[in-house]
Amino acid sequence: MSTVNPTEAQQPPRTLKISILRHNPQDPASVPHMQTFTLEEAPAMTLFVALNDLREHQDPSLQFDFVCRAGICGSCAMVINGRPGLACRTLTHTLAPEITLAPLPFFELIGDLSVNTGKWMRSMSERLQTWIHSTDSVDIKRLEARMEPELAEAIYELERCIECGCCVAACGTAQMREDFVGAVGMNRIARFRLDPRDQRSDEAFYDLIGDDDGIFGCMSLLGCQDVCPKNLPLQSQIAFLRRKMVKVGLS
Amino acid sequence: MSKTTDLADASAKPTPLKSKLPARLDFWQSATGLFLALFMWLHMFFVASILLGKDAMYTVAKFFEGYHFFGQPYPILVTIAAAGVFAVLIAHAGLAMRKFPANYRQYSTFRRHMKSLRHDDTNLWFIQVFTGFAMFFMVSIHLYIMMTQPHTIDPYGSGDRMVTDWMWPLYLLLLLAVELHASIGLYRLAVKWGWFEGKDAQATRRRLKQAKWAVTVFFLVLGLATLAAYIKVGLDNRDNYGQRYVPSWERQTQAPTPQALIPAAQSAAPDTTAPSVVDSAVEVDAPLASDAVVEPSGQDVGTD
Numbered sequence A: 001m002s003t004v005n006p007t008e009a010q011q012p013p014r015t016l017k018i019s020i021l022r023h024n025p026q027d028p029a030s031v032p033h034m035q036t037f038t039l040e041e042a043p044a045m046t047l048f049v050a051l052n053d054l055r056e057h058q059d060p061s062l063q064f065d066f067v068c069r070a071g072i073c074g075s076c077a078m079v080i081n082g083r084p085g086l087a088c089r090t091l092t093h094t095l096a097p098e099i100t101l102a103p104l105p106f107f108e109l110i111g112d113l114s115v116n117t118g119k120w121m122r123s124m125s126e127r128l129q130t131w132i133h134s135t136d137s138v139d140i141k142r143l144e145a146r147m148e149p150e151l152a153e154a155i156y157e158l159e160r161c162i163e164c165g166c167c168v169a170a171c172g173t174a175q176m177r178e179d180f181v182g183a184v185g186m187n188r189i190a191r192f193r194l195d196p197r198d199q200r201s202d203e204a205f206y207d208l209i210g211d212d213d214g215i216f217g218c219m220s221l222l223g224c225q226d227v228c229p230k231n232l233p234l235q236s237q238i239a240f241l242r243r244k245m246v247k248v249g250l251s
Numbered sequence B: 001m002s003k004t005t006d007l008a009d010a011s012a013k014p015t016p017l018k019s020k021l022p023a024r025l026d027f028w029q030s031a032t033g034l035f036l037a038l039f040m041w042l043h044m045f046f047v048a049s050i051l052l053g054k055d056a057m058y059t060v061a062k063f064f065e066g067y068h069f070f071g072q073p074y075p076i077l078v079t080i081a082a083a084g085v086f087a088v089l090i091a092h093a094g095l096a097m098r099k100f101p102a103n104y105r106q107y108s109t110f111r112r113h114m115k116s117l118r119h120d121d122t123n124l125w126f127i128q129v130f131t132g133f134a135m136f137f138m139v140s141i142h143l144y145i146m147m148t149q150p151h152t153i154d155p156y157g158s159g160d161r162m163v164t165d166w167m168w169p170l171y172l173l174l175l176l177a178v179e180l181h182a183s184i185g186l187y188r189l190a191v192k193w194g195w196f197e198g199k200d201a202q203a204t205r206r207r208l209k210q211a212k213w214a215v216t217v218f219f220l221v222l223g224l225a226t227l228a229a230y231i232k233v234g235l236d237n238r239d240n241y242g243q244r245y246v247p248s249w250e251r252q253t254q255a256p257t258p259q260a261l262i263p264a265a266q267s268a269a270p271d272t273t274a275p276s277v278v279d280s281a282v283e284v285d286a287p288l289a290s291d292a293v294v295e296p297s298g299q300d301v302g303t304d
């Protein structure tokens, strides 16, 4: 993704106008407002680079998150020109020079572009019990049971979720109904359902997501599918789970 | 419904603790939607029979009154069918309405989200909610008329309804609403349940969406042509409001009047002149033709 636009190097650098929704909930005097910064674009600049530049040279109070700057940790998700995405994976040259940034909606705001996705993700994990449930006792001296490579890969495909929260921020259902588990939650369930080490039955999964805050709340708007920066097969997984859960419900 | 579930022994449970109702409601929401969408396709083809001529539409109308089974039309059959469709429709609307924004706050949140996201499928959902809401009123009117006046369904009756009874604006809006709603609904069913997914779900989805638009355009064009055809019949027939249509073959058998038969009777070879008499009977204007029906000549040329 980090290829430099060849024409970009020759042309004079663009001046970016970056408008950021600023608000510090810790400060009672703070009111949400847009603040516009101007910045000269550098070759192969990402939004992550641009934001660091702003914080370093223009406004040290600007709040935003990043850890890995390589699309792995999921902490830099924000609303870029109206759509959720990862700042570290968004090259500025793919955007018009006027850029609008806002924090992800739905999640608790820490300040400016920083939101507490971790808190929500944790409560979601607890609610959906996203860990392996097994009654077998584990003998750590023995080799693990073998798994077919295809199955391991299928599990890994879903395991790639970085919990960035983009899917929840892009989901119209979640915006309207706060308790909705979101695509990230349903993907989690799909992942453990695949795992042969997890002994939960479909009935047990139904208890976790078989209601209108779970799988039956999803209205198939597919915002999640279209923004997920890891391109997870959310549409297919949600449809698959829906079929399985309806089967439980109709039996 | 409890938001949190506490499962100490989550493994190997025979039945869920949770109500099975949400699963059933979701299933029936889709099932009723699918039924209605497929029904609308057939409905459109039947109604569009007017494009093949008044006789064709008349035949279809009489078919649904059971004429071809019982040898006599029973409009009550249409009433029963319309009541059945009405029941499915009410069930569908009731189930789907659960997804409507529940209050103004949810509505404005969704609108804001939709404007910001600029996302096709999210916009489509809003169209579906909007058209669904509008249809609730429009379809109710239509079905009520179909249930209470099934005997008026024929080329003239339907044309009169469009023009003299001023139903065409309602039908126009209903047509727009139903064609958008049904094709979006079918697209959504496919992505919702993973139909036709294949190896590359996103490639399939793009194709489904193209197909969805093609279906919308096809049925809109067919529907508008049909609407125009009924309006034309209604305009032509405006001075004879309330008149029932008589198909050409009944006019053929019953139109010959005593005067018309005179030359045939005088002729040495009646068989050769008879067809020309029949031809002129077909040309006879509608009011004359139906007058002729009211007073049968007694000269039965046909079989029945």
Ligand code: HEM
Pocket: A219, B026, B029, B030, B031, B032, B033, B034, B036, B037, B038, B040, B089, B092, B093, B096, B097, B099, B100, B125, B128, B129, B131, B132, B133, B135, B136, B137, B139, B178, B181, B182, B184, B185, B186, B188, B189, B192
């Ligand atoms: C008359 C009142 C109607 C209302 C209020 C209504 C409302 C809705 C709404 C809000 C949805 C979206 C549900 C969701 O997002 O899960 C929907 C889905 C659907 N509707 Fe309707 N609708 C009506 C009539 C019709 C008619 C006449 C047809 C067929 C021609 C139809 C076919 C469908 C289909 C196929 C779906 C997709 C079902 C699903 O997502 O499970 N609807 N309807």
Ligand code: HEM
Pocket: B040, B043, B047, B078, B081, B082, B083, B085, B089, B135, B139, B142, B143, B146, B153, B154, B157, B158, B159, B161, B171, B174, B175, B178, B222, B223, B224, B226, B227, B228, B230
């Ligand atoms: C069993 C139930 C139904 C019967 C017997 C029926 C019958 C008819 C008939 C005879 C017409 C021609 C116009 C007229 O005579 O008024 C018509 C037109 C129409 N109907 Fe229905 N209908 C039924 C259900 C529905 C439903 C459920 C919808 C929509 C959701 C619908 C939508 C329309 C539309 C949009 C037109 C105008 C079509 C055009 O002119 O292109 N109908 N229907």
Ligand code: SF4
Pocket: A160, A161, A162, A163, A164, A165, A166, A167, A168, A183, A184, A187, A227, A228, A229, A230, A231, A232
């Ligand atoms: S599913 Fe995709 S969009 Fe959602 S949290 Fe995981 S990586 Fe992010």
Ligand code: SF4
Pocket: A167, A170, A171, A172, A173, A174, A182, A183, A217, A218, A219, A220, A221, A222, A223, A224, A225, A238
């Ligand atoms: S398909 Fe739509 S409603 Fe369902 S989780 Fe994804 S964005 Fe939300």
Ligand code: FES
Pocket: A065, A066, A067, A068, A069, A070, A071, A072, A073, A074, A075, A076, A077, A086, A087, A088, A089
């Ligand atoms: S900084 Fe880790 S995903 Fe962007």
